[in-house]
Amino acid sequence: MDIAEYIRLVFSDYTLRTITLGTAILGAVTGMLGSFAVLRKQSLLGDAISHAALPGIAIAFLITGAKDSNILLLGALVSGLIGTFWIRGIISKTHLKSDTALGLILSLFFGFGMLLLTFIQKQPNANQAGLDKYLFGQAATLVESDVWMMTIVTGACLLVLLLFWKEFKILLFDADYTKTLGFNTKFIDILITTFIVLATVLGLQTVGVVLMSAMLLAPAAAARQWTNSLGMMVFLAAIFGALSGVFGTAISATQNNLSTGPVIVIIAGIFVLFSFIFSPSRGLLFKQIRFIKNRRDLQLHKTLTFMFRIAETHENISHPHTVKILNNFQGFTKRTLQKLVRKNYVKLDGNMWSLTEEGFKTATNLYNQQNSNDE
Amino acid sequence: MSKNIAVKVDDLTVAYNYKPVLWDIDLEIPEGVLMAIVGPNGAGKSTLIKSILGILKPIAGSVEIFGMSYAKQRHLVAYVPQKGSVDWDFPTTALDVVMMGTYGSLGWIKRPGQKEKKEALEALEKVGMLAFKNRQISQLSGGQQQRIFLARALVQNASIYFMDEPFQGVDATTEIAIINILKELRKAGKTVIVVHHDLQTVPEYFDWVTFLNVKKIATGPVKDIFNDDNLTKTYGINYKVSIQE
Numbered sequence: 347m348d349i350a351e352y353i354r355l356v357f358s359d360y361t362l363r364t365i366t367l368g369t370a371i372l373g374a375v376t377g378m379l380g381s382f383a384v385l386r387k388q389s390l391l392g393d394a395i396s397h398a399a400l401p402g403i404a405i406a407f408l409i410t411g412a413k414d415s416n417i418l419l420l421g422a423l424v425s426g427l428i429g430t431f432w433i434r435g436i437i438s439k440t441h442l443k444s445d446t447a448l449g450l451i452l453s454l455f456f457g458f459g460m461l462l463l464t465f466i467q468k469q470p471n472a473n474q475a476g477l478d479k480y481l482f483g484q485a486a487t488l489v490e491s492d493v494w495m496m497t498i499v500t501g502a503c504l505l506v507l508l509l510f511w512k513e514f515k516i517l518l519f520d521a522d523y524t525k526t527l528g529f530n531t532k533f534i535d536i537l538i539t540t541f542i543v544l545a546t547v548l549g550l551q552t553v554g555v556v557l558m559s560a561m562l563l564a565p566a567a568a569a570r571q572w573t574n575s576l577g578m579m580v581f582l583a584a585i586f587g588a589l590s591g592v593f594g595t596a597i598s599a600t601q602n603n604l605s606t607g608p609v610i611v612i613i614a615g616i617f618v619l620f621s622f623i624f625s626p627s628r629g630l631l632f633k634q635i636r637f638i639k640n641r642r643d644l645q646l647h648k649t650l651t652f653m654f655r656i657a658e659t660h661e662n663i664s665h666p667h668t669v670k671i672l673n674n675f676q677g678f679t680k681r682t683l684q685k686l687v688r689k690n691y692v693k694l695d696g697n698m699w700s701l702t703e704e705g706f707k708t709a710t711n712l713y714n715q716q717n718s719n720d721e
Numbered sequence: 722m723s724k725n726i727a728v729k730v731d732d733l734t735v736a737y738n739y740k741p742v743l744w745d746i747d748l749e750i751p752e753g754v755l756m757a758i759v760g761p762n763g764a765g766k767s768t769l770i771k772s773i774l775g776i777l778k779p780i781a782g783s784v785e786i787f788g789m790s791y792a793k794q795r796h797l798v799a800y801v802p803q804k805g806s807v808d809w810d811f812p813t814t815a816l817d818v819v820m821m822g823t824y825g826s827l828g829w830i831k832r833p834g835q836k837e838k839k840e841a842l843e844a845l846e847k848v849g850m851l852a853f854k855n856r857q858i859s860q861l862s863g864g865q866q867q868r869i870f871l872a873r874a875l876v877q878n879a880s881i882y883f884m885d886e887p888f889q890g891v892d893a894t895t896e897i898a899i900i901n902i903l904k905e906l907r908k909a910g911k912t913v914i915v916v917h918h919d920l921q922t923v924p925e926y927f928d929w930v931t932f933l934n935v936k937k938i939a940t941g942p943v944k945d946i947f948n949d950d951n952l953t954k955t956y957g958i959n960y961k962v963s964i965q966e
């Protein structure tokens with residue numbers, strides 16, 4: 347299947363449309379909520395939640411014997427929430443660091459979940475075919491009701507974000523201060539954490555336990571590179587997440603045998619890589635370019651200041667001096683001289699140079715600046 | 722001269738782990754003073770402020786603000802945390818941070834509007850940071866960040882101000898600018914409580930002082946109790962020499 351056919355199919359084929367919509371919505375909601383996890387430096391939280399959800403899936407299956415994804419996800423939600431609030435409890439009651447608590451819960455719950463899965467597999471009559479898809483995800487199993495579920499959660503999440511935007515923002519920035527203003531920080535925290543758990547659990551069927559945390563982190567980390575506003579960051583993270591879902595689904599649909607979850611995560615990773623290199627204000631590339639440009643400017647300014655001091659010795663400031671004299675200045679090159687000429691700071695006449703009016707003005711400023719810095 | 726008591730702390734004991742970091746603190750701060758809290762690193766100065774403000778839960782003891790619990794009086798209290806307590810790489814602007822000072826009076830859900838923005842701009846002006854209002858906060862210098870925190874507290878328009886090391890890492894000009902603002906607050910009848918490290922400037926800046934090192938060593942007017950005896954009790958023998966020059 348090639349790209350053109352894929353585009354045609356998205357609009358005509360029911361299954362493909364469902365999957366594309368589902369992954370796009372999932373990407374958007376995890377991107378939004380992931381911004382909060384990233385800004386709170388809780389990068390491991392997504393990992394802990396998704397791993398903590400596994401025993402819930404197994405237990406829900408053992409109790410009901412159902413393969414219906416909504417029931418299994420309910421189990422996941424319950425054990426995800428239990429795990430997350432245990433983490434909170436451990437951090438506030440003991441003096442373990444938060445990543446220790448996260449790691450502890452993550453491995454405990456995941457280990458228990460794996461144990462249950464092996465147990466289920468050994469049951470002779472159990473139909474366990476559906477369960478291991480939650481480990482690595484299987485987007486192909488998404489059906490319309492799953493997408494509806496995602497839409498409802500995303501809608502609720504948007505509503506809560508809009509209502510409590512100011513509270514979320516201030517809690518993220520300065521929790522202690524928020525408390526002194528009389529806000530119930532525990533409530534705000536539980537609200538946001540619950541939504542993060544919800545979104546994570548929703549993604550298990552598509553992306554799986556192992557890769558789910560990348561869906562939370564990658565779009566948010568990429569978005570952070572492009573903006574200095576919280577609102578914009580959340581918005582961009584939603585866009586990046588949705589695009590990862592759409593592109594990931596497209597690629598895995600057009601290339602046979604590529605499973606969707608990992609491809610989505612790789613696309614999200616590409617967004618991160620691209621953002622870390624090319625973002626104008628924080629990207630590595632532009633940082634390097636700015637650094638080189640600053641260094642050049644500095645060299646230029648130093649040369650100009652040196653020339654200014656020479657010119658100053660003569661009462662006519664644009665009196666010509668010989669180029670040779672500049673060789674006394676360490677770091678002087680022909681190129682810097684040419685650049686100064688091009689900028690119209692200096693006039694060159696054979697072997698003689700002189701400052702222009704503009705060059706004089708610029709140099710005076712620089713000179714004064716330098717002196718005030720020395721003080 | 723009988724003054725109202727702005728802050729009253731009774732038998733306050735606070736511990737993070739098992740060992741108390743504040744032990745049985747009794748403290749009365751009269752209204753309208755500009756008070757320094759001094760003590761060595763780890764003495765519990767920040768902890769004292771956080772406990773008064775209800776950020777930390779004490780093991781024992783009580784706190785009253787103008788005779789009532791903090792929860793009832795919090796609209797009268799503003800707080801300037803230690804600058805290092807937040808991540809300055811947070812995606813927001815200087816104006817936005819100052820605006821946070823209005824969130825308390827706004828309450829839940831309601832968004833700040835024109836009135837709040839105007840108040841925030843005025844506070845920025847007062848601390849000389851109006852030109853930086855749209856600057857991303859990570860691109861401010863340490864002293865500028867400190868001024869932003871001060872402006873955020875000014876917006877709260879409180880009666881009692883708690884400030885945790887507002888002079889930390891600021892240059893001489895900023896220090897003078899900040900102390901002038903604090904003195905203005907006092908002149909307006911406000912009570913200002915400042916964790917302070919530079920002992921040399923205590924007599925010049927403050928009229929009231931509390932010596933703290935796990936226990937309260939002394940509290941009272943600077944001219945009566947700011948002496949070698951109390952400094953030695955608070956900081957240990959060696960401190961005496963360096964303060965006398």
Ligand SMILES: Nc1ncnc2c1ncn2[C@@H]1O[C@H](COP(=O)(O)OP(=O)(O)OP(=O)(O)O)[C@@H](O)[C@H]1O
Nearest residue numbers: 737738742760761762763764765766767768769803
């Ligand atoms: N979150 C915490 N968990 C455990 N111990 C803490 C915590 N915060 C502070 N402490 C301990 O409590 C004691 C008092 O700390 P506090 O921050 O109140 O001191 P301080 O007087 O403000 O010091 P500084 O001058 O360095 O700011 C210190 O011994 C410190 O190690």
Ligand SMILES: [Mg+2]
Nearest residue numbers: 766767768803
């Ligand atoms: Mg402190």
